[in-house]
Amino acid sequence: MKFxxxxxxxxxxxxxxxxxxxxEDRHAIKRDVDVVTVVEYVGADDGNxxxxxxxxxxxxxxxxxxxxxxxxxxxxxxxxxxxxNGGSGSFKDGTIPCSQFPNVDNVVAVDWVGLGxxxxxxxxxxxxxxxxxxxxYCSYACKPGYSKTQWPSEQPSDGKAIGGLLCKNGYLYRTxxxxxxxxxxxxxxxxxxxxxxKSVALCRTDYPGSENMVVPTVVxxxxxxxxxxxxxxxxxxxxxxxxxxxxxxxxxxxxxxxGCVWGDAASGNGNYAPLIFGSGKSNGSALK
Numbered sequence: 529m530k531f532x533x534x535x536x537x538x539x540x541x542x543x544x545x546x547x548x549x550x551x552e553d554r555h556a557i558k559r560d561v562d563v564v565t566v567v568e569y570v571g572a573d574d575g576n577x578x579x580x581x582x583x584x585x586x587x588x589x590x591x592x593x594x595x596x597x598x599x600x601x602x603x604x605x606x607x608x609x610x611x612x613n614g615g616s617g618s619f620k621d622g623t624i625p626c627s628q629f630p631n632v633d634n635v636v637a638v639d640w641v642g643l644g645x646x647x648x649x650x651x652x653x654x655x656x657x658x659x660x661x662x663x664x665y666c667s668y669a670c671k672p673g674y675s676k677t678q679w680p681s682e683q684p685s686d687g688k689a690i691g692g693l694l695c696k697n698g699y700l701y702r703t704x705x706x707x708x709x710x711x712x713x714x715x716x717x718x719x720x721x722x723x724x725x726k727s728v729a730l731c732r733t734d735y736p737g738s739e740n741m742v743v744p745t746v747v748x749x750x751x752x753x754x755x756x757x758x759x760x761x762x763x764x765x766x767x768x769x770x771x772x773x774x775x776x777x778x779x780x781x782x783x784x785x786x787g788c789v790w791g792d793a794a795s796g797n798g799n800y801a802p803l804i805f806g807s808g809k810s811n812g813s814a815l816k
Contacts, residue, residue, distance in 0.1 A: 619709060630693075647737060667738065673755065675712055675758055677704055723750070727783075759810075760810040776804055778797055
């Protein structure tokens, strides 16, 4: 059986340290944590599995609530390329006004961000806009298990990442014309299962884009949701380096509106969420 399975267990505190990124890390804020343990079981395409166990310990702080999450293998391990796979509808350039958030397959609005449903609005130089308007890149969120397909092949030389649709002459245009749909289905190899009594909001970063953790996957009590295990060999690369999906896991009971935002130490939400993990697959094996 070909699958990737990641088991996550944490003694939750106000926040945990951010993992290292291959790209520019704007979330590297010093924080304290009791213990975070990640155990990863990988079944590679060649049938050879291996275990990875890591623990991080720092100066303890007062323990908040406790959360336990499990990523389990799904019944399929198929992958999708950076083309139009995973979406049943094609996006037509120049037909939707920039003032209108696109109501198309697998795209979800993140209204609480305050940008008319967009995950971020950016200039090519990496500065931010307040609305999707001419010359700006308007990034969007996809439903759980899907990733956006749109980002320009030309990226800022200073290491910033730009993604989304381009607003041009008042209308939306694709920045990657190799993809007909705006969202593609990721490798179907992992689910997040919630065994708690409250819902848990997992917040994926808007990347390539602002890197704000505003893309929601809400797992209700006793249910599961697919995770985005991206094909890192064909997905967005930062300066020639492979990338992975990045998730911030909030405490149980924190809503997506509360947790999928740029937070602060007092709230313990967003970038201060107690647990962070990434997911991706390269050359038949899970990234780690």
